[in-house]
Amino acid sequence: MAERSIQELYRDDPERADAVAFGRRGALKGAALTAMGAALGAAIPFARHMPEGHLPALFARPASAQGSGGNAPPVLRFEGKADLILQGDRPLVAETPEHMLDEPITSYRHFFIRNNGQIPEQHTGDADSWRITVDGEVNSPLNLTLGELRSRFENVTMQLQMECGGNGRAHFAPQTRGNQWGNGAISNGQWTGVRLRDVLRAAGLKPGAAHTGHFGADPHLSGAADRAAISRGMRLAKAMDDDTLIVFQLNGQPIPHIHGAPARLLVPGWPGSLSQKWLTRIAVLDKPHTGAGMGGTSYRLPVTPIVPGSSNDGRSFTDMESMPVRSILSSHAHGSRLPAGTRELELRGAAWAGDLWVSSVHVSTDFGASWQRMEVAAPANRHAWQRWQGRIALPRDGYYEIWYRATDSEGRMQPHAAANWNPQGYGANPISRAAILVG
Numbered sequence: 001m002a003e004r005s006i007q008e009l010y011r012d013d014p015e016r017a018d019a020v021a022f023g024r025r026g027a028l029k030g031a032a033l034t035a036m037g038a039a040l041g042a043a044i045p046f047a048r049h050m051p052e053g054h055l056p057a058l059f060a061r062p063a064s065a066q067g068s069g070g071n072a073p074p075v076l077r078f079e080g081k082a083d084l085i086l087q088g089d090r091p092l093v094a095e096t097p098e099h100m101l102d103e104p105i106t107s108y109r110h111f112f113i114r115n116n117g118q119i120p121e122q123h124t125g126d127a128d129s130w131r132i133t134v135d136g137e138v139n140s141p142l143n144l145t146l147g148e149l150r151s152r153f154e155n156v157t158m159q160l161q162m163e164c165g166g167n168g169r170a171h172f173a174p175q176t177r178g179n180q181w182g183n184g185a186i187s188n189g190q191w192t193g194v195r196l197r198d199v200l201r202a203a204g205l206k207p208g209a210a211h212t213g214h215f216g217a218d219p220h221l222s223g224a225a226d227r228a229a230i231s232r233g234m235r236l237a238k239a240m241d242d243d244t245l246i247v248f249q250l251n252g253q254p255i256p257h258i259h260g261a262p263a264r265l266l267v268p269g270w271p272g273s274l275s276q277k278w279l280t281r282i283a284v285l286d287k288p289h290t291g292a293g294m295g296g297t298s299y300r301l302p303v304t305p306i307v308p309g310s311s312n313d314g315r316s317f318t319d320m321e322s323m324p325v326r327s328i329l330s331s332h333a334h335g336s337r338l339p340a341g342t343r344e345l346e347l348r349g350a351a352w353a354g355d356l357w358v359s360s361v362h363v364s365t366d367f368g369a370s371w372q373r374m375e376v377a378a379p380a381n382r383h384a385w386q387r388w389q390g391r392i393a394l395p396r397d398g399y400y401e402i403w404y405r406a407t408d409s410e411g412r413m414q415p416h417a418a419a420n421w422n423p424q425g426y427g428a429n430p431i432s433r434a435a436i437l438v439g
């Protein structure tokens with residue numbers, strides 16, 4: 001079988017391609033093994049462990065790093081940004097390929113972008129003149145300038161992960177609506193700001209205070225003045241968490257405009273949509289907020305699994321809170337080709353688990369037959385991601401898949417396949433696979 005035809009077959013009809021390649025008994029047979037090897041451009045040293053129905057990672061996901069070939073994703077063109085994957089330009093959404101997340105602290109260059117509406121006009125004049133209102137179930141509503149906020153409350157600086165609620169969505173089958181993120185809707189910036197808790201206490205919480213509602217300055221995509229691009233809210237407990245901040249600096253600099261200048265919320269570990277950019281107002285409420293992005297199937301998960309592909313009004317769903325455990329590989333791009341004779345790799349990556357932490361990261365090079373424990377560093381502070389590293393052996397030249405998975409501090413491991421399918425595609429965190437070719 002020619003190289004192109006099996007690639008095309010896998011793309012167009014993976015089931016038949018598998019039948020051809022694996023045969024009825026699931027063993028990769030002589031001619032088929034050669035064909036698969038030819039398609040992948042290399043022999044498969046661990047072919048005997050390759051599971052039936054396994055679509056090689058090289059075909060299953062675009063090798064963005066290579067930037068070549070027919071299905072290379074479009075690239076973001078944006079001042080100061082690396083070649084991120086352009087997920088959409090209206091609204092502007094861009095994903096960071098995993099190998100660009102190799103810095104312990106994510107630089108502006110590599111910071112993913114997620115907008116739901118238009119990008120607002122830049123605030124003219126002094127950033128410190130920007131105003132933020134706190135009202136609702138409080139004794140004394142506040143209307144503070146950023147300058148007042150900065151000088152009145154303790155300033156804190158910490159590394160905080162921010163992950164889009166839909167990160168990993170592309171792993172769902174059947175496909176759901178929304179940006180088809182791989183694992184790259186994650187950042188770990190070093191943020192400076194004040195604790196939301198301190199601000200809420202200064203306003204004085206009334207006994208009924210139970211939730212927040214967040215408001216920003218970005219216009220709705222339609223331009224309609226009475227519609228919000230996004231306006232989400234959370235339980236008061238998360239608003240009072242030590243690490244929930246109103247921030248005004250990213251990595252020691254004023255926040256770049258696209259990431260919410262001059263001030264935004266930073267709600268680490270929970271869906272990124274709570275981290276309101278271009279923050280203008282926080283309402284304290286006695287019941288859950290009802291803004292854009294609340295209710296129905298938005299940022300909500302089935303309590304009891306539903307039939308994949310079915311429709312649902314989400315009435316029995318529950319709000320997504322702490323994000324599930326996930327890992328990325330940052331030392332080697334998916335689809336990389338290494339020189340012939342490479343027999344060892346030093347792998348690096350990151351892992352995180354919402355409000356929890358990561359207890360271990362494991363890597364397999366033989367399609368999951370055996371797993372090797374990596375070294376996982378402690379987080380710089382609570383809610384920072386954790387870096388991992390480790391060395392693996394590659395017995396021969398050929399096609400490998402690096403499988404990587406993390407386990408959280410409560411013993412939950414990334415699953416083999418995306419679970420708890422839901423119409424808007426939240427919470428997909430299966431074991432990841434990167435294809436590596438040696439020789």
Ligand SMILES: Nc1nc2c(c(=O)[nH]1)N[C@H]1C(S)=C(S)[C@@H](COP(=O)(O)O)O[C@H]1N2
Pocket residue numbers: 111112113114115116117163164165187215216217218229230258259260271272273274275276277278
């Ligand atoms: N005002 C405003 N804030 C927002 C959004 C938005 O569209 N408008 N998008 C949210 C979503 S869904 C995410 S994942 C994060 C992304 O932040 P970033 O673009 O700085 O990476 O911002 C959140 N805050």
Ligand SMILES: [Mo]
Pocket residue numbers: 114163164165166271272273
């Ligand atoms: Mo998001």
